[in-house]
Amino acid sequence: MASIKNLKKDINYTLGDIIEECYLWELENPEAETVKSQQIIDEAIVAFDGLLDKVNAKDVENKKTHFKAISVELEEKVKALIGKVNEL
Numbered sequence: 001m002a003s004i005k006n007l008k009k010d011i012n013y014t015l016g017d018i019i020e021e022c023y024l025w026e027l028e029n030p031e032a033e034t035v036k037s038q039q040i041i042d043e044a045i046v047a048f049d050g051l052l053d054k055v056n057a058k059d060v061e062n063k064k065t066h067f068k069a070i071s072v073e074l075e076e077k078v079k080a081l082i083g084k085v086n087e088l
Contacts, residue, residue: 007067008055011074015048018081025088032088040084047077 022037022044051074060066 004055004067007071008052010071011048011051011055014074014078015044015081018044018078018085021085022088025085029088036084037088040081040088043084044081047074047081051077 019041022041026032026034026037051070054070054073055067057066
């Protein structure tokens with residue numbers, strides 16, 4: 001991993017893109033129920049907050065493995081959220 005700054009950007013951009021996709025879906029489908037898309041947005045926000053809390057944690061023994069684990073967790077959460085967006 002290049003830096004903590006890049007990891008924070010990755011978290012912000014990827015989860016922001018998912019939220020944007022939900023909003024675009026809502027605009028393209030004005031008659032559809034927005035409950036599922038709002039749930040996806042809420043999940044993305046919770047994931048964002050949780051991942052940034054982990055990134056900003058100060059009591060980490062091995063920083064390299066800690067940040068690698070955060071990166072892997074981000075990837076897993078993004079894949080799950082993208083799957084839900086595709087089901088809309």
